[in-house]
Amino acid sequence: MDAKTQAKYEARAKIVKAMAHPARLFMLDELAKNGERCVCELTELVGSDMSTVSRHLAQLKQAGLVEDEKRGQMVFYRLRVTCALSFFDCIESVIKCNAKSQQELLA
Amino acid sequence: MDAKTQAKYEARAKIVKAMAHPARLFMLDELAKNGERCVCELTELVGSDMSTVSRHLAQLKQAGLVEDEKRGQMVFYRLRVTCALSFFDCIESVIKCNAKSQQELLA
């Protein structure tokens, strides 16, 4: 794998890695469904320490998946790209496929 | 986040995590484009130790993204789900979006 190819897949991996956590996937899904949310709302929904949630959001932002806007004392986050939903569909199809295989093994 | 929701996003994260590595993304892409490949071919393409490649493939298999078949001394891996390509499209669109934003910052 030459340097250029390497760089290409590292860039992709960076983005995928940013999504590779249950709390971050949950928040992306939440933002996709309900539009913007402030950190305190997400903290409430996720149920972790706010500092943890803030760091998760920073990772999503760094990857370019979300953007933030400060209004007053609150910071609102929203999705920056629309494809997140198709992403979930894909993951869901893998899960269904896995479930099907398992059932076939049992049958 | 209740236990059921938690489990749902953990299952999703498992799959995303399995993709969250440059070498694994590369191999998925390779399998998507060229059909099945044996471990030795992928090892050659990736350029890491075969043991490392084997472990990466085991992770993809564990997540249900690829399946393997032993023929003779070789083990062939192939994609198990077809949505990987749309996945890449999504990631690529994020990358393009990021690049665009950066250009706007410079302009």
Add this chain to the structure above:
DNA sequence: TGCGTATTTGGCTAAACTTGCAAGTATAGA
């Protein structure tokens, strides 16, 4: 100016991930 709320950041520890080498398993062929 002083207080309270919202959020980020520093510091630290525990857990998870990555990787190569060496050793073990399996199969084809002499």
Add this chain to the structure above:
DNA sequence: TCTATACTTGCAAGTTTAGCCAAATACGCA
């Protein structure tokens, strides 16, 4: 049976990530 090739797995070291508490920052309001 012996050997070479293709893989997989055990082990150990190095790196990254996650999570919490505490401290710092930013803003609205009295």
